[in-house]
Amino acid sequence: MTTLTRSDQERSTAPPPREPNRRKPWWRSSEAIAAYIFIGPMVVLFGLFRVWPAVYGIVLSFGDYTLRRTFSFVGVDHYVRLFQDPIFWDSLRVTFTFAAIQMPLAMIVSLAMAQLCNRVMRGMAVYRSIFFLPTVTSSVLIALVFMWIFSGAGPVNALLDVVGVEPVGWLTERFWVLPTLAILSVWSSFGYNMLILLAGMLAIPQEYYEAAQIDGANSWQRFTQITLPNLKPAIFFVLVIETIKSLQTFDTIFVMTGGGPARGSYTLTFMIFDQGFGYFDFGYASAAGVVLLLITLVLSLIQRKLVGKND
């Protein structure tokens, strides 16, 4: 950003085409006025619907908002209550368990599929189209279809029956609900991640592989010694978006399990929604939202540090 300004200033010190405008203070120049008109709508929208809600969200966490539209300050009461609330600790546990199942699964599948597609082959365009389709499909639609696929009499249990395994309550047993949601999440996003990793792979110079082949490296060694290190920026990018996505998973949980069974899929985002729009306890829900904000900030700081070190 700083380099950008510098180059702009350099440009403005270059032979000025319109001498008279130079004398006027910049803010009265027609250029600045036009600039304000151009950013105007975006700044108003952004200030009203992004900045203000972000600030007010944090303010709300220190107070109570009544349905009579009044705000009263309560200090850190909500946070004290939050840290004593077993539901909150449970939701944190569920959130991190889900991320711990979903993230490695998503990374392995996306990497494997990218490696598999990293080859000029007939029919590749068709495969890729099929793999991307879930990423553009609405999460509600995905949730509805997967509810049937993982239902008691659904195809997954029918398949298990063929192998002679007892049917599993994928969405009704506390043990299975998070792995099931993780599988769904990987199904719906691996095409997107695969494409980003594939773009990274295509940018690696072919000479590296040729040299390694001459040195007698097998394909696994080539993958771990050349592909993975050179793919680091793309891998970190996928990691960042997957982290945010797994922390903020909501739609599928809302449609499929409603946080259940027995709060088995009651994540932090679900808690914010439930406290906010289920009990209309806006202040308490906002306190949970601030915790989500802090977790997001800490995780992205860690990730930034890791990227910075390795890059």
Next chain:
Amino acid sequence: MTETMTSGTPTRSHTSQHRRSRFVRQARTLAPRHVVLIVTALITAFPFYSMVIISLQPGQAIVMPESLFPDAFSLDAFYEALGSRDIPRWAFNSTIYSVVSTVLVLLFASMAGYAFAKKKFAGRELIFWVFIAMLMIPYHLTIIPQYILVGDLGGLDTMWGMLIPTLANAQAMFLMRQFIHGIPDEILDAAKIDGAGEFRIYASIILPQTKPIMATLATFVFLWHWNDFLWPMISQQSSENYVLTVGLNTLQEEQSPLATVMAAAVISFIPTFLVFILLQRYFVRGVMMSGLK
């Protein structure tokens, strides 16, 4: 190769045969990859397939079809869905919500992107920094204040109340700014010398130049709005104001016949599918742009 030489076939068939043998060799080494890819593709496509199959079930069965390769199909569920009071109405709302938002997001994002890329004004750095900082704030924290604000403005349960807050799309603005930054200043200077005003430059130089990024963004913003769920659900109370995603969930909650739910799902999927198939390259470009920083 020696075989073709001795049999004395003309050169054309010789090369085609040669090509075929090379293809066979290539197919043999690539076969394992193809097997894995086909299996993955089948798994990926299976939910879509089952959605269509269930929607084509005859009768109003709530249970799953007897077989995944049924021999009887019927469009009953589609007649039911399209003849209902709600589903066409929801499809209409989804269309308005997606199309109007897409047009307005592109307009405001390109205007702001132009100013950030090519104009010098006080506070540019600060405003830009605030925009970036806001990307870190989780949506779930801001949705409650947004609900309160839209309520205070009298926008709850109205189309504009649902639509306007989604127009503050910072990502679209960043991509626009990035792209417009690459347009050479000489073109703009030349237009200025020719006496074109600021708005003339924006409308007849900047906008036509941004066509590629516009197409990419339009695909993204349309799909994002078409699939949006949480905000439309929170901000709309009466069922005639629902969009398709919210309506679909309601159908499921009301335990409507599975075939009807799936028929509605297919109806909601058709625009997504068409946009994706027709504009796939723009979608792919968008993903690549977000990945290659």
